Amino acid sequence: MTYRLPALNALRAFEAAARHLSFRMAASELGVTAGAISQQVKKLEVSLGVALFRRLPQGLLLTTEGETYLPQISKVFEDLTEATEAIAPKMNSKKFNIGICSKAADILPPHWPKHRGSLKAFVRDSIYTNDVEMIRTNEIDCLIRLGGGPYGDLALIKIPSSASTKKHPAELHYVCKPGLADCRQSKAILEDLKIHTLSNS
Amino acid sequence: MTYRLPALNALRAFEAAARHLSFRMAASELGVTAGAISQQVKKLEVSLGVALFRRLPQGLLLTTEGETYLPQISKVFEDLTEATEAIAPKMNSKKFNIGICSKAADILPPHWPKHRGSLKAFVRDSIYTNDVEMIRTNEIDCLIRLGGGPYGDLALIKIPSSASTKKHPAELHYVCKPGLADCRQSKAILEDLKIHTLSNS
DNA sequence: TTGGAGGGATAGAAATACTGAGTCTCTGAA
């Protein structure tokens, strides 16, 4: 008997923006522009008749209402994700396209990640590239490269066991959208990288 | 850290369709055509990689997955509604346009529902009509009339205290979209109608 | 055998969401 819910996509924009306290980062997580987030959040606020954010020059703050709303909305999305993964195994296994910079490829075993059974479920393809922009354009889901330059709002994860040594003068890094840093796919790939770099050093 | 949720509006179509086990009735509840529901549900099934309904010539059945999914999704929407109403009082008070058939108007106090303080928050306007179609076209939210003809998939509620008597040869009925039968607005109007017809008989 | 109910498909229309560019304000560094 649900009736007159707020716009669901606008809720998603709100949830991400409130989590980051930044429209720009929310935009990056959801793969749209900040203007789109701004518009969606405004639309939500108008439809609710309540301000959710205080826009300060220094950035965003949640209003009391936003503060109350955020955890509940986050929970709703979590419940939704859980329910969905329970019935739709396919959603778990969206396969990643991996970008590998050529210097990182030198360190990794030949043809990695092919023939890695444990990754088969998580990896669709891999290409050689060093272009971080391809993450933003969704051509690749993550990029493995040497060294951790500044990637703006992208998530940057250092491969734990790949500390700089004589043999490996720079550290392996894993770059992806912030929203993807914690997902199964990333975890599996990172785990596999960790094993490899350990056994190599 | 939510990632790759199913399309939220498609979930809404699924939830309504699963509750009614009918695309047509779900469409009526959500104020769209059955084709739109059909498309949304199909899109959801494709994106999940799982069939949610079995389409039989006799109508719909839920698959095992759909059966599992429905209560969880319903709960999600309930939680969402609750969270939203808590911070956005405005959402509670979408005002109804009431249609009143002229025979029903004879029974009701003059100018009802005007001057009814308890309804002020729930009623925008009332007009005289006996045209059920206006509910489907959203020109009115509910219709109060004598006698309970067949209204297809619309909800039909008999006003409890208006049993047929010499003075009132037919019973007052309240007609609205199924999704609106349980909402605050309907409850308030029905409550007021009950009091009136009691005091009149 | 016919008509009605209900779901499926599809093309085109309508509504929604997104982008891109320009603007404003504030901050912190030079």
Next chain:
DNA sequence: TTCAGAGACTCAGTATTTCTATCCCTCCAA
């Protein structure tokens, strides 16, 4: 005090999504 950088807002135009309107099919009951 000036300037560059961040971050958000607005608006026009465009892209995408969603809905409608039809026509189709199947089943069932009269």
